[in-house]
Amino acid sequence: MTSFGRFIRLALGAWALLICVTVxxxxxxxxxxxxSSVKEQQLLQELHRIQGxxxxxxxxxxxxxxxxxREWREFRNVTLPWIGGIAILGMIVGIVIFYLTVGMVxxxxxxxxxxxxxxxxxxxxxxxxxxxxxxxLAISGLNITFGRPLLLPxxxxxxxxxxxxxxxxxxxxLSFPFTIGVVVIFLMWIGGNIPxxxxxxxxxxxxxxIGHDHPPAYRFNGGQKMIYWIVVVGGGLVSxxxxxxxxxxxxxxxxxxxxxxxxHSIVAVLFVxxxxxHIYIGTIGMEGAFEAMGTGEVDVNWAREHHSLWxxxxxxxxxxxxxxxxxxTAAAE
Amino acid sequence: MARMKFLCDAxxxxxxxxxxxxxxxxxxxxxxxxxRRVVTISDGKxxxxxxxxxxxxxxxxxxxxxxxxxxxYTTADAVVLHSKDLCIGCGYCFYACPFGAxxxxxxxxxxxxxxxDKCTYCAGGPExxxxxxxxxxxxxxxxxxxxxPLCAEMCSTKSxxxxxxxxxxxxxxxxVMKRGYGSxxxxxxxxxxxxxxx
Numbered sequence: 001m002t003s004f005g006r007f008i009r010l011a012l013g014a015w016a017l018l019i020c021v022t023v024x025x026x027x028x029x030x031x032x033x034x035x036s037s038v039k040e041q042q043l044l045q046e047l048h049r050i051q052g053x054x055x056x057x058x059x060x061x062x063x064x065x066x067x068x069x070r071e072w073r074e075f076r077n078v079t080l081p082w083i084g085g086i087a088i089l090g091m092i093v094g095i096v097i098f099y100l101t102v103g104m105v106x107x108x109x110x111x112x113x114x115x116x117x118x119x120x121x122x123x124x125x126x127x128x129x130x131x132x133x134x135x136x137l138a139i140s141g142l143n144i145t146f147g148r149p150l151l152l153p154x155x156x157x158x159x160x161x162x163x164x165x166x167x168x169x170x171x172x173x174l175s176f177p178f179t180i181g182v183v184v185i186f187l188m189w190i191g192g193n194i195p196x197x198x199x200x201x202x203x204x205x206x207x208x209x210i211g212h213d214h215p216p217a218y219r220f221n222g223g224q225k226m227i228y229w230i231v232v233v234g235g236g237l238v239s240x241x242x243x244x245x246x247x248x249x250x251x252x253x254x255x256x257x258x259x260x261x262x263x264h265s266i267v268a269v270l271f272v273x274x275x276x277x278h279i280y281i282g283t284i285g286m287e288g289a290f291e292a293m294g295t296g297e298v299d300v301n302w303a304r305e306h307h308s309l310w311x312x313x314x315x316x317x318x319x320x321x322x323x324x325x326x327x328x329t330a331a332a333e
Numbered sequence: 334m335a336r337m338k339f340l341c342d343a344x345x346x347x348x349x350x351x352x353x354x355x356x357x358x359x360x361x362x363x364x365x366x367x368x369r370r371v372v373t374i375s376d377g378k379x380x381x382x383x384x385x386x387x388x389x390x391x392x393x394x395x396x397x398x399x400x401x402x403x404x405x406y407t408t409a410d411a412v413v414l415h416s417k418d419l420c421i422g423c424g425y426c427f428y429a430c431p432f433g434a435x436x437x438x439x440x441x442x443x444x445x446x447x448x449x450d451k452c453t454y455c456a457g458g459p460e461x462x463x464x465x466x467x468x469x470x471x472x473x474x475x476x477x478x479x480x481x482p483l484c485a486e487m488c489s490t491k492s493x494x495x496x497x498x499x500x501x502x503x504x505x506x507x508x509v510m511k512r513g514y515g516s517x518x519x520x521x522x523x524x525x526x527x528x529x530x531x
Binding site for chain 1 (some may be wrong): 343344348350353365367370371372373374375376379380381382383384386395396398399400401402403404418419420421422423424425427428429430431432433445446513514515516519520522523
């Protein structure tokens with residue numbers, strides 16, 4: 001039996017060998033090396049980018065192709081100018097119309113001649129540090145988006161490039177004091193900026209912007225709290241996304257930087273629009289408002305009309321609402 | 334006028350990196366910058382391919398479109414060049430480029446990246462052709478001397494082709510026809526919005 005089994009195995013082996021020898025030459029003539037090779041379009045569809053190995057030290061150059069720069073280009077050249085243009089011009093037009101129709105919010109009771117400290121020297125220093133940085137950052141930032149179509153044709157390539165170079169340096173370096181300012185503002189004024197029921201009432205009455213209404217408010221009213229949170233959240237977002245762009249490849253790739261630029265620019269243009277409103281109400285929009293950040297002292301009548309609960313607090317009539325020690329100087333001049 | 338293009342025949346590229354070396358030497362490219370590199374896809378696996386890639390000198394170049402100071406220009410030969418005098422090193426071209434061509438001499442340093450550097454198709458820059466200033470900023474201007482980019486000229490397998498788009502496409506098509514296969518002109522769809530059917 002064993003010899004018969006051996007014979008069967010041998011026969012099968014010979015048969016298999018015969019098949020191989022006859023079939024193999026026929027198939028080798030039709031070899032297509034690209035049949036199994038990597039294909040560009042297939043890789044792009046699967047991964048949206050093609051990455052491989054490079055033998056040079058710069059490993060980042062291993063990304064062969066990433067066509068999503070096209071979408072980013074569309075955003076940077078079309079979407080962003082529209083968002084920014086509508087937000088900023090819309091805000092300016094709105095304010096001009098408001099100023100021409102409603103006008104400045106007046107001190108109804110006139111000046112009392114008695115002043116009360118609203119912001120101490122440190123608070124004003126931090127405010128103006130952040131504010132001056134913000135203005136330089138805003139102008140140099142808007143230059144990147146709007147400079148090429150608006151300013152370049154007016155001043156020419158060389159002058160525009162020179163100015164943009166300095167603007168870029170200013171943008172990069174002033175980001176540091178700006179970020180510090182935002183952090184200190186966050187810590188310094190968080191106590192008075194937690195939204196409360198008073199703000200709902202304040203908002204329902206339109207903040208007293210129109211007519212002769214003066215809804216009560218503590219140290220910061222609903223509008224100021226909104227500005228505070230815009231500065232803290234917006235400032236946080238532009239800082240974080242800005243540093244991602246300033247330090248390329250530290251934790252981000254090209255896609256990450258495209259996203260960072262999108263976040264940075266959208267938040268920034270909305271931030272600029274919001275700050276235009278803030279500057280308006282702090283200067284020509286409201287009588288007696290600027291001195292709060294100018295000299296640091298406001299007229300008692302101004303405080304009564306716009307921050308009645310805060311004034312009461314300062315005068316010692318009610319308990320502190322935010323648990324944070326207020327400046328004790330409630331006295332006159 | 335010719336419409337200059339690059340075409341890398343991936344079925345011929347043997348990843349010898351001669352194009353990379355030739356480019357660095359010809360233009361004395363700064364340390365850390367490679368205007369051309371060879372990328373190997375699926376390295377060590379069946380179907381592996383190597384592709385030599387540099388600036389593709391795109392039709393409707395994204396870098397030029399997004400540059401905030403408009404420092405890019407396209408020559409009569411459709412080569413995309415830029416002025417290092419105008420460049421502010423903002424990094425926008427490098428966010429937009431599909432091929433990772435723009436590079437900066439400084440990576441960190443608080444975002445002051447320095448002037449962008451990329452493949453010039455061996456065509457120099459805005460300075461006078463063959464001048465010392467042009468060489469220092471952009472490298473050699475072979476095109477002005479009637480020569481093609483050195484990377485393609487010294488490609489040992491003639492995988493990398495440079496020259497008029499229609500002519501190199503024709504050469505590639507003939508190759509594909511003769512050998513019966515081809516994995517396509519890598520990057521052409523992205524750069525030129527056209528593909529060579531094979």
